[in-house]
Amino acid sequence: MRPFTYLTNLSSGFRTNCADTDFAAILPEDLEAVLKAAAEISMGTEISDSDIAHIHSLCDQVIAITAYRTQLAEYLSNRMKAIAPNLTALVGELVGARLISHAGSLLSLAKHPASTVQILGAEKALFRALKTKHDTPKYGLIYHVCVHLVCFLFFT
Numbered sequence: 001m002r003p004f005t006y007l008t009n010l011s012s013g014f015r016t017n018c019a020d021t022d023f024a025a026i027l028p029e030d031l032e033a034v035l036k037a038a039a040e041i042s043m044g045t046e047i048s049d050s051d052i053a054h055i056h057s058l059c060d061q062v063i064a065i066t067a068y069r070t071q072l073a074e075y076l077s078n079r080m081k082a083i084a085p086n087l088t089a090l091v092g093e094l095v096g097a098r099l100i101s102h103a104g105s106l107l108s109l110a111k112h113p114a115s116t117v118q119i120l121g122a123e124k125a126l127f128r129a130l131k132t133k134h135d136t137p138k139y140g141l142i143y144h145v146c147v148h149l150v151c152f153l154f155f156t
Contacts, residue, residue, distance in 0.1 A: 091145045098141050118142060 018039035023032045047055070073093075080093040084106055087096040102120050103109035109117070119126055121140030129136045 091142065095141060095145050102141060 019036050023035065027035065076097055077093045080088045080096050084096055084100065087099070087106075087109075090096075091099065099117070099120060100106050100109055103112060103117075112120070118138070119136075119140045120142070123140075125140075126136055128134075
């Protein structure tokens with residue numbers, strides 16, 4: 001069961017209302033029967049009306065934040081496809097935006113040599129390695145690209 005689906009359908013409230021609530025939209029039929037049976041024999045204490053109000057308020061806030069996050073992800077995707085379509089195709093919207101942000105601008109990112117782009121985001125580890133004469137980091141922000149590239153290569 002997905003938590004977001006559960007939050008949007010949190011309507012039974014009290015344990016005693018569970019038997020009359022239809023969970024078909026969020027649970028398979030066999031699991032729904034198990035849930036209702038467990039609610040009948042549960043020895044837990046009842047939740048007060050004020051606690052239920054707080055729980056519903058929290059659920060509404062989580063749903064609103066999730067919707068806002070989806071809206072931001074869509075905005076970032078649209079902006080990155082418009083501003084840097086090639087970078088977006090290679091590394092994805094999020095990593096591309098992080099690279100541009102870390103470099104300062106798209107033009108600045110384009111002027112960096114490949115070895116610098118490779119370790120963007122790992123400067124702290126790089127200077128620590130140079131100071132202590134240990135191995136330098138192999139990659140920074142582009143470490144998060146692997147999953148995107150594998151999906152891109154297999155599904156296109």
